[in-house]
Amino acid sequence: MSFRYCSVLFCGLAGILSLSTFPNSAWAQSKQRNCPEPALERFVRHQVAPEESLKAIAQSYNVTPETIIRMNPAIRNGKVTVGKEIIIPPYDGIVVKVGRGQTLKQIAAQHSIRADALFEVNGCQENPEVVFVPQLKKSQNSTQAASTEPNVLETISNSNKLNGYPLAENTAVAFPYGWQINPDNGEVFFHSGIDLSAQPGTSVQAIGEGIVVLAQEQGSYGNLVIINHSNGMQSRYAHLEDIKISAGEEVNKGDLIGTVGSTGTPTLKKPHLHFEIRSSSSLGWVAKDPWEYLK
Known part of the structure; x- marks a missing residue:
């Protein structure tokens, strides 16, 4: 209750x-x-x-x-x-x-x-x-x-970290992870992911093998794909224009999962991919700095 x-x-x-x-x-x-x-x-x-x-x-x-x-x-x-x-x-x-x-x-x-x-x-x-x-x-x-005893704020296992990149080529960081100032209203907020500059229609790929647990429109995220990886890790790809994968499918590193878009309510107006890394804990899926996993 x-x-x-x-x-x-x-x-x-x-x-x-x-x-x-x-x-x-x-x-x-x-x-x-x-x-x-x-x-x-x-x-x-x-x-x-x-x-x-x-x-x-x-x-x-x-x-x-x-x-x-x-x-x-x-x-x-x-x-x-x-x-x-x-x-x-x-x-x-x-x-x-x-x-x-x-x-x-x-x-x-x-x-x-x-x-x-x-x-x-x-x-x-x-x-x-x-x-x-x-x-x-x-x-x-x-x-x-x-x-x-593992910290409740840490992932179930720190081994076998994800190492990948959600785009075919490295690109500029349009908006970083962490506490930021909203460019629209000047308010301070926590940005749970990283925005990578990319043109609409650019292919988005899985950064590691895993199982797709969500592939649909999801509120402010717009078209969102969530992939669960081993060791309690998860990657999220938001504001997609198109989704090329379905929930329940297994994916490998580099597999096409969608294309860059502007669906939902992006923080930035210029084209980008919103990318997140989260780890499973007793507090739920906790956001981590994606930069540590982008290789």
């Missing part, structure tokens, strides 16, 4: 933080940008059953007891009360109030988290008042296990 905040107080090491309801208009805009549902919209209420312990509840939701305690300051000495409702986040983390003039990039740096992941976890809001900051779950029984 989805949980929306009205006036819940959270106590933690940072003090007392008041949360307000996530604005419906902001979430509607996020959905239009193909963003995941914000973590703050995915909290659930759990009614404590007889003989149910905090540890058992935490295990059932795959979070740590410490996370539940942070979200429910009424819990004392690690004991839950039968019949009481507690709120549980979708994964381990903390709730942080965004200070006046503070940016998501600054918050991400403070908590050693990828800025793009924090942006997506919170529904791609550009000016949130409150954010959920995910945290790496560490084993309390083994420091070695904690050091080897």
Whole structure:
């Protein structure tokens, strides 16, 4: 059951933080940008059953007891009360109030988290008042296990990285990856991919072998092809004029998947291919810098 905040107080090491309801208009805009549902919209209420312990509840939701305690300051000495409702986040983390003039990039740096992941976890809001900051779950029984546990913001495996190029020839970068200024309105936003200059009709090719999981019109992306590769990696090719492949097909590196176009709502007006690389994590498909994979 989805949980929306009205006036819940959270106590933690940072003090007392008041949360307000996530604005419906902001979430509607996020959905239009193909963003995941914000973590703050995915909290659930759990009614404590007889003989149910905090540890058992935490295990059932795959979070740590410490996370539940942070979200429910009424819990004392690690004991839950039968019949009481507690709120549980979708994964381990903390709730942080965004200070006046503070940016998501600054918050991400403070908590050693990828800025793009924090942006997506919170529904791609550009000016949130409150954010959920995910945290790496560490084993309390083994420091070695904690050091080897994969970070939730990293890909399932870092081996066998993709190495390819989505166009037949190298071209100029029309708009880079990361925090950028929108050329139309001057607003700061996170650009989850890289725009490569190319003329309409230019052939677009797969950068590696994989399986096509989407090949259709997709909102602001326009005509979009998504390919899942091995080791939890994914490549995306957006604003295509034509799609030459179908979902479910297997492709090899260099196979034709479409042509450059201007469908959807491109950030730039001049012709280009919007290309993304994402990695699978417990937070969903997290955007990575495509430049590291363009060879």
